[in-house]
Amino acid sequence: MGVHGVPGAYGRTPGGQGDRFPGFDVLSQVETWDMVTAGVVLGRLSPPPPLRFFTIAEEAVGRVLVDQLLDQRGEPRVPVLEMIDARLAEARTDGWHYADMPEDGQAWRDSLRALGADAEARFGRGFPHLDWARQGELIGAVQELGDGRWHGLPAAHVWSLWTRYAASAFYSHPWAWNEIGFGGPAYPRGYRNLGVDRREPWEVPDAHPYRDPLSATVADGGSHRHP
16 A cells, blocks of 8 residues: 555656656655645545546547647556646636636637647547647647747647646646656755755655756657656
8 A cells, every 4th residue: 555545656657757766756755744735745646536627528639638748658647637627627727828818718628629620620530539649740730830820829828828737737746756856845844955966865866867858849759758
C-alpha cells in the first residue's frame, strides 16, 4: 500500500519517465509538511472526479490535446484534463484574459471545436481518431501561425491558453515533481544548503544535466516536456 492508502504512490513519474533524478521521491518528505499542505498534495493522488465542464465531445478532443502538449503517452498519466475541467467548472481562472479572446471557458470550448473541425477538413476523421503524428501536426500548426488568426482567434493566444492551463495542472502533481527532482513544499521545513550545486540530503543530482529540454516539438512528433 502506498501513501495514506494510495496504492503505488511512491516514486511514480508520468509514463514511467524518470531517468533525470533516479531514485528521487518527493513523497518521502511528506512527514516534513504541515497537515494542511500534506492533505492538499496527497489529495492530488486520489482518483479524479467526473468531469463537470467539458462535454463528451470536448473531453475526447481535449484529452488528446493535453496528452500531446505534455507527451503523456504511457501510464500513469497526470489527470491534466480533469484538473483543467475543475478549474473551469469553478471559474478558477488566472483572473484575466486577452482582450481579443473570449473568457477562458468559452475559449477552451471554441478552440477544441476548431481542432475537431481541422481534423475533419484535412483528414476526414475526428481528431481523437487520428494517429499521434497527425494529431501533433494539427496542434503544431496552431503554434506555427504565431500572430496569425486561427478560426477567428489569435493563434498565439490560443497557444498561450492551452499551455498555461496544461503546464499549471501537470506541474502541480507529485508525479511531475518526481520527474523534475522538485522537493515539494518548503514550509515549514525550509532549505539550508543554498547555492549552485548545493543540495539538501534528500535531494538527488541530475543524471543528465546537459540534456536539451527543447530538443523536440509537438509538430515533429516530440514533446515540449523533456525532463
